[in-house]
Amino acid sequence: MTIEVNEFRERVAKYAALADPARLRIVDLLTLGDFSPKELQAELGMPSNLLSHHLRALEVAGLATRHRSEADKRRSYVGLAAGALQGLVPGAGHGARRVLFVCTRNSARSQLAAALWRQVSEIPSISAGTHPADRIAAGAIEVARRHGVELAEVPPRRLDQVAEEGDFMVTVCDNAHEELVGLGNAHWSVPDPLRLSTENAFEDAFMDISHRVSDLAPRLLAA
Template sequence: MNIDQGVTFQARVAKHAALADPARLRIVDLLTLGDLSPKELQSELGMPSNLLSHHLRTLEEAGLAVRLRSEADRRRSYFKLAPAALEGLVPGREHDARRVLFVCTRNSARSQLAAALWANISSVPSASAGTHPAEHVAQGAIEVARRNGLNLRDALPRRIDEVALDEDLIVTVCDNAHEELPGLHGIHWSVPDPLRLNNDPAFEDAFADISRRVHDLALRVRAA
C-alpha cells in the first residue's frame, strides 16, 4: 500500500490530532458559524484564559484557525476558520430561522451584499440593516454586485431598529456593529471594510469572503 507521507498528508494528520481534543473540536464547531473573540470563546466554553490560549495556538499551528485584528478596537482580536480548514469534514449544528438579518454599521456595502447573495441561493427570507445607516449604498458595492450578477441599485440603507424582528437570525458582518451590540445572540463574520480602501480589489475581496460564508451558512439554515 502506497500512502502519501508528503506535506498534504502531514497537514491532515495535524488537523486530526488537533480535533481529537474535545475542547478544540468544540471551538472549531463554534467557528463554523462565525468569528469569535477569545473573550467570547472563554465565556462560551467556561475555561481559564491560559488553557484557551493553548487550544487556540494549537488550532492555528494545525492550520484550522486564523487570528484577525479588530478594525474597531485594535486591542481586540477574532478567530475565524482558516480557508478550506474543514475540507472533507462535516460541520456542526444547524439553525431554524424565519428570516436572516445581515447587519453592519452603515448598511451600505457588506450587509447589503450578504442579503443579496442570500436571496439568490436560499428560500429563507433575508434583510439587511445598519446601526448607523448611510444615506445611500456605496458605489463600490453596487459595482461589485453588478459584476457578479446582483442588483443593488434600488437598495436603501435602514436602521436596525426599523428592520429587526424578534425571530430573526442576526448575522453581523462588521466588527463595529458586533461590538456595539454586545448582548446580541447571533452570528458574527469579521469581514474587513472595503470602504477603507474604496477600490475594486477591496470590494472584490469582501464579496468573495461574504459569498463563501453565505453559501456555507445557507446549507445549515432551515426555514422555521
C-alpha cells in the same frame, strides 16, 4: 506524489487537532462566524491560558486564524481558515425564520451578504445598519454587478426598523458587533472596503462574504 503526501499530512493534523473535545467545540462555534478570545471564554467557561493553548493548536493545524479588530485595536478575532473544513463541515443545527445581516452603515457588506444569501438559500434575508448611510456605496453596486448579483432596491435601513423575533442576526462589521454586544447570533469580521474604496477592496470583501455565506447556509434550517 509529494502533493498527495502533504495533503494527507494536513488532514491528519486537522483530525488530530479536532480529536480534543474543547477544540472541536471551538471549531463548531467558528463555523458560525468570528469570535474574540473573550467571547470564546464566555461560551466555553474556560480559563484564558487553556483557551490560548487550544487556539494555538488550531492555528498550527491550519484550522483557525486571528486578526485585529478594526474597531478596538486591543481586541482580536478568531475565525476559520479558508478551506479549513473541507469534508469536515458540521451538519445543519440552527433554525431561522429569516437571516438578518447587520453592519454599521448598511451600505456595502450587509447589503452584499443579504444579496448573496438569496442565491444559495430559501430562507429569506434582509440587511440593516446601526447607523445607516444615505445610500448604498457605489463600490458595492459595482462589485455586485460584476458578479451578476442583484442588490435589493431599497436604501440603507436602521436595525430597529427591520429586526423581528426569530431573525438569525449576523453582524458583518466589527463596529456593529461590538456595539450590539450579546445581540447577534454570529459575527463575520469582514474588513470595511470603504476604508480604501478601491475595486480590490470591494472584491476582497465580496469574496470573503461569499465564502462565509456558502459555509453558513447548509447549517441553517427554515424555522
